[in-house]
Amino acid sequence: MHVEVDVPKCVASGQCVLLAPDVFDQRDEDGLVVLVNENPPAEVHDAVRESATVCPASAIRLEES
Template sequence: MKVIVEQHKCVASGQCVLSAPEVFDQREEDGIVVLLAETPPEHLAGDVRQAVALCPAQAIWVKEQGDER
């Protein structure tokens, strides 16, 4: 799993940080998402998928192994 974020889409809601704090953080000055782990460990995959689902701006997605997108 590879996590991809588009900071320009982020609306600083913080749902990603609440779902997966080991993978996401927010910039101090404006709350925009910061990716801490581009390839998180497998045990965090569920948390990352929840963050993707909860992101109101659809600024986060995952690229699964073998996905050519």
């Protein structure tokens, strides 16, 4: 799996960070998403998929391998 985020689309809801904290973080100054791991391990793929699904701005894009 490869993860990409569209930071300008992010609305800083933080759902991705709650679901997959090893993959996503938030900037301190404005809460926008920070991608910590663009190629996460298989054990967190379900959480990353859920993050993409619940993102209110659809700012997370996944490429399954």
